Amino acid sequence: MAAKKILVADDESHILNVVSLKLRNAGYEVVTASDGQEALELALSEHPDLLITDYHMPQMSGLELCQKLKQDPATAKIPTIMLTARxxxxxxxxxxxxxxxxxxxxxxxxxxxxxxxxxVLMEAAV
Amino acid sequence: MRRGRILSILMLICVAGGIVCFAQSAGEALRGGRRLQLGVAGSVLFVLGAGAGLAAIATLRRDCRFLIGAVRRMTADGRLKALQTSNPEIQPLIAAINDMVEAADQSVSDAILKMKELEIQLKVATAQRQHAEAIIYSISDAVLVTDTFDDLVLANESAARTFQFDLEGTRRLPVDKVIGDEKLVELIRDMRQSNSKSGRRIVEHKVKNDREDRIFKVTLSAVADNNDLPAGVVAVLHDMTREKEVAEMKNDFVSSVSHELRTPLASIKAYVEMLIDGEADDEKTKREFYEVIQNEANRLSRLIDNILNISRIESGLVQINKQPQSLTVILKEAMEVIAPQARLKQINLVEQLTPVFYQTLADRDMLYQAVLNLLSNAVKYTPEGGTITVQTLVDEAKRKVIARISDTGVGIPPKDLPFVFDKFYRAEANNHMANGTGLGLSLVKHIIEMVHRGRIFVESHVGKGSCFGFELDLCD
Known part of the structure; x- marks a missing residue:
């Protein structure tokens, strides 16, 4: 079975690095984006199994990103975990x-x- | 009196006798012309009777004149005195009049006493009312007082200003004719209709004005009269627009601060946990993690320092020690400190400074901090190989000294330029260039403008560079 692919979006590079490393060490494949727009493009091209996004990002907030993904049938099913300071x-x-x-x-x-x-991945698989 | 009565009786007898004799003689004459003497006697009697009658009337008139004269004399000097007479005939009348006069005199003096009492009460009441009005006029809150018909009984200047009406011409007018604010009129009416005698209600109410919207805390109180019946409504409007703004600013600040504090904390926490969990397997990664933790801890500490400094300056708690200082000297010191960082990026530091003898009254430590912040920003946002020019200019005529720190950096987009001195504001376009606290420039502005009464400015062109500077007064 191929490794699950996770898209991580955060404008703080430290957070991006730490999350990527944690997930990679656990055997996941990780794609990263540093803002909402980039994440939206990667979601369409990479077909990730899960999205982890920060709420507070420039250009497009994490919530806007989720709403856009929900509207597109190709990405509507991607489960999301949102990180937020508020x-x-x-x-x-x-x-x-x-x-x-x-x-x-x-x-x-x-x-x-x-x-x-x-x-979340278990729930999505059921 | 008795003489008058005798004369009257005499008169009546004579007149009656006269008439009888006259009538009989007239009858006799009709029957045959005899008994002429009877007619003569009748006539004499009649004349006598009439004479007595005239005498009686004259006596009565004299008595009346005496009475009128006496009463007139009595009232002429405004004081009532007992009447005196030697005429026994009118003695009872005089006595009766004297009794009446005495009674009248008593009630007049009672009335005068009562009136004086009322005058004093009126004076006291007027003074009390004026005092109460003076209090109401001096209140900075708007006050509107209405009666049971919703007519405006009293309003103060603040109310007139808030609702833009004329204080003089509007008293006793229906309140809805005076103020156009339907919602408030309704609140007053509701309060009055609630028929409560001592009710109180506090509502928040927005007043729309042609200048601006203001938010008021309206306290409506039903007031009762002496008989405990509803007498009207008092509405007091406290302007809380500014308080609301301050509360909102405070709220925004706290939420910004907590967000800004959490960001480095999140990194520190995550990296420490990664190290504990052995996720970093090689030395290079571990070293990288330690550095991230150290940098983020430093950032957190700078953030806290800046927040404290700004809030100390804002609250006026900070100790300011102003002495004549040379801006040139302070700039040179800051440049020496920043030089190693500039050298790392091969940035050329150019100085164009005026002689040191130009002095300005300043707190050295604070001004040094401001200059260092501007220089450190210039280094952060200037790409490798760029140039930073530090310049001072003296305007002898205006007695001003100007510092300019220009860079050949990325520049600031025009849309961001007006906000660069705001707390936690960071131009999105340049966010990736540095992990600033978002408070550095705000602190510089506070130091220059609040502490030194100077002027801060910024000029910038995207791709060409920025120039931050400030102007301070020269001292002798």
Whole structure:
């Protein structure tokens, strides 16, 4: 079975690096994007199995990215985990409607992120 | 009096006798012309009676004149006195009049006393009302007082200004004719109709003005009169626009700060956990992780310093020590400190400084911090091999000294230029160039403008470079 492909979008390069390394070490294939626009393009071309995105990004916020992905049948099924430093300010309806499976607030634990990734992929497989 | 009565009786007898004799003689005459003497007697009696009658009327008139004269004299000097008479005939009348006069005198003096009391009460009440009005006029909150008919009874200047009406001509007019704010009129009416005697209601209300919208805290109170019946409504409007703005700014600041603090913290936490979990297997990766942790910890510490410095300056808590300083000297010191970083990027540092004897009254440490922030920004946003020019200019006529720090860096897009001194504002286009705190330029602005009463400026062209500078007063 081929490794699952995960797209990670964050404008903070440190976060991008740490998440990528954690996921790669766990055997996942990782593609990275440093803003929403780039992530949208990669989602269409790379067909990832999962998206991990930051909420607060230049050009396009994580929520806008999710809404755009949801509108396109080719990407509508990609489960998403959203990282945010202000999760409490996001409307739950918005995140639910945009197909966000889990919210993880920053500062976060890479260990916890990895277990969440495993969980979400399991759920998607069922 | 008695003489008058005798005369009257005499008069009546004579007149009656006269008439009888006259009538009989007239009858006799008709029957045959006899008994002429009877007619003469009748006539004499009649004349006598009439004379007595006239005498009685004259007496009555004299008594009346005496009474009128006496009463007139009595009232002429405005004081009531007891009447005196030696005429026994009118003695009872005089006594009755005197009794009446005494009674009237008593009630007049009672009334005068009462009036004086009322005058004093009125004065006290007027003074109290004026005092209350003066208090109401001096209140900076807008005050509107209406009665049970929703007529405006009282309003102060602040109310007139807020609702743009004339204070003089609008008293006793229906409140909806005075203020155009339907919502407020409705609130007043509702309060009045609630028939409450001591109710109170506080609502937030936006007042639309042709200049701007303002937010008021409206306190509506139902007031009762002395008999505990509803007497009207008092509306006090406290302008809380500024308070709201400050609260919002504070809220924004706190949420920005917590976001900005969390970002480096998130990196530190994640990298430490990675090291603990043994995710970094080779030395090179480990070293990289340690460096990230160190840099992010430094960033966190700078952020905290900047937040503290800015809030200290804003709250006026910071100790300012102003002495005559040479801007040239301060710029040279800062350039020496920044030189190693510039050298690393092969950036050429050029100085064009005026002689050191031009002095400005400044807090050395703060001004040094401001200059260092501007220089460090210039180094961050200038690509390798660029040039940074540090310049001072003196305008002797205006007694000003100007510092300019120009770079050949990436420049700032025009849309971002007006906001570069705002807290946590970072031009998106240049975000990748440096991991700044978003507070550096805000701190510089605070130091130049709030602490030194100077002027800060920025000029920039994308792709060509930026020039940050400031102007301070020269001192003698």
């Amino acid at each position: 999760g409490y300010q996001l409307d739950e309806r918005d995140t639910e409607q945009s197909g966000v499976a889990r919210m993880i607030s920053k500062p976060f634990s890479p260990r916890h992120l990895l277990s969440t990734v495993n969980e």
